[in-house]
Amino acid sequence: MNISFDLDSTIIPNGDEFKTETIGWIGKLFKVEKIRKGSKDLILKLQNDGHKVNIYTTSFRSKSRIRRTLKYYGISVNRIVNQTENQKILKSKNIYSTKYPPAFNFDVHIDDLPGVKIEGGKYNFKTIIIHPSDKNWADIIINELKTI
Numbered sequence: 182m183n184i185s186f187d188l189d190s191t192i193i194p195n196g197d198e199f200k201t202e203t204i205g206w207i208g209k210l211f212k213v214e215k216i217r218k219g220s221k222d223l224i225l226k227l228q229n230d231g232h233k234v235n236i237y238t239t240s241f242r243s244k245s246r247i248r249r250t251l252k253y254y255g256i257s258v259n260r261i262v263n264q265t266e267n268q269k270i271l272k273s274k275n276i277y278s279t280k281y282p283p284a285f286n287f288d289v290h291i292d293d294l295p296g297v298k299i300e301g302g303k304y305n306f307k308t309i310i311i312h313p314s315d316k317n318w319a320d321i322i323i324n325e326l327k328t329i
């Protein structure tokens with residue numbers, strides 16, 4: 182499957198909402214952003230299982246910055262869609278949803294916001310909603326993917 186992950190409050194913390202992977206001195210020097218503990222193992226597992234992993238965010242961070250952050254942790258993803266591209270594509274398709282994964286051929290989108298699930302119901306796309314406090318978030322994702 183072609184899986185997309187939200188960034189903020191799903192992979193990258195907004196404050197101290199979840200535990201993060203460790204950052205070495207080089208990471209600190211280059212001000213690498215923190216990522217959720219377990220992200221690397223989860224993404225590598227999904228890729229090993231044959232899934233494609235993508236980032237789909239409404240953040241205006243540049244794609245190269247996002248790619249660099251992930252690379253620091255040894256993660257490489259297929260495609261990155263940031264808000265600049267998202268707005269452009271959704272506008273061209275006259276879609277008034279904050280996110281619309283099918284526009285980028287993503288089969289299922291993982292996000293922290295229940296509103297995205299509501300949009301999924303309205304626009305007919307699949308979502309997995311993970312709360313920042315979900316400690317067994319990786320297992321939830323792996324199990325939910327089996328039902329899709």
Ligand SMILES: [Mg+2]
Pocket residue numbers: 187188189190191292293294
């Ligand atoms: Mg989010």
